Amino acid sequence: MTSNIHRYGLPFVSPHNLLVSTVNGTGAVIEIIYVLIFIIFAPKKEKLKIFGLFTAVLSVFSIVVFVSLFALHGTPRKVFCGFAASIFSVIMYGSPLSIMRLVIKTKSVEFMPFFLSLFVFLCGTSWFIFGLLGRDPFIAVPNGLGSVLGAIQLILYFIYRNNK
Numbered sequence: 001m002t003s004n005i006h007r008y009g010l011p012f013v014s015p016h017n018l019l020v021s022t023v024n025g026t027g028a029v030i031e032i033i034y035v036l037i038f039i040i041f042a043p044k045k046e047k048l049k050i051f052g053l054f055t056a057v058l059s060v061f062s063i064v065v066f067v068s069l070f071a072l073h074g075t076p077r078k079v080f081c082g083f084a085a086s087i088f089s090v091i092m093y094g095s096p097l098s099i100m101r102l103v104i105k106t107k108s109v110e111f112m113p114f115f116l117s118l119f120v121f122l123c124g125t126s127w128f129i130f131g132l133l134g135r136d137p138f139i140a141v142p143n144g145l146g147s148v149l150g151a152i153q154l155i156l157y158f159i160y161r162n163n164k
Contacts, residue, residue: 019130020139082138089142093124093149103156107163117157121150 035054039047064084068077099112124146131140 086138086142090145093120093142093146096120096149096153100153100156103160107160109157109160109163112153112157114157114161117150117153119150121147121154124148124150 035050039050042050064081068081072080096112096117103109103112124143127143128140128147131137131143
């Protein structure tokens with residue numbers, strides 16, 4: 001969803017953000033391939049759950065697209081798409097919070113892979129810096145939060161990594 005919502009980077013919404021739309025367009029294609037492979041090989045119960053989530057995501061994405069294309073123009077369009085992208089970026093970065101709670105409760109990093117935590121931190125940090133350099137709060141703020149959450153995951157990993 002986040003990659004799709006970042007159409008904020010498309011030229012008709014926000015000129016000079018070609019890098020944002022290219023990277024997130026690639027991310028959207030990879031996400032779709034991943035979901036399709038999962039749906040093909042998942043048990044029936046999981047297929048229905050993911051199909052329901054996919055339908056919800058597609059519905060929200062469609063609403064954002066239609067509102068931004070047909071109801072808004074210029075700066076209001078950019079602000080609307082930027083807020084939508086920011087909200088879903090924060091949701092994406094916040095999704096590991098339940099796992100972090102589990103790590104603290106069990107004192108084990110069994111369900112929190114190191115490389116996932118590392119790359120959440122690196123991705124959030126790189127986009128945060130990109131947003132700062134471009135003076136774009138819709139990129140800097142949610143990714144700054146992602147960087148902080150990634151750093152917290154890494155700290156938890158190093159605290160609990162040796163616990164069995």
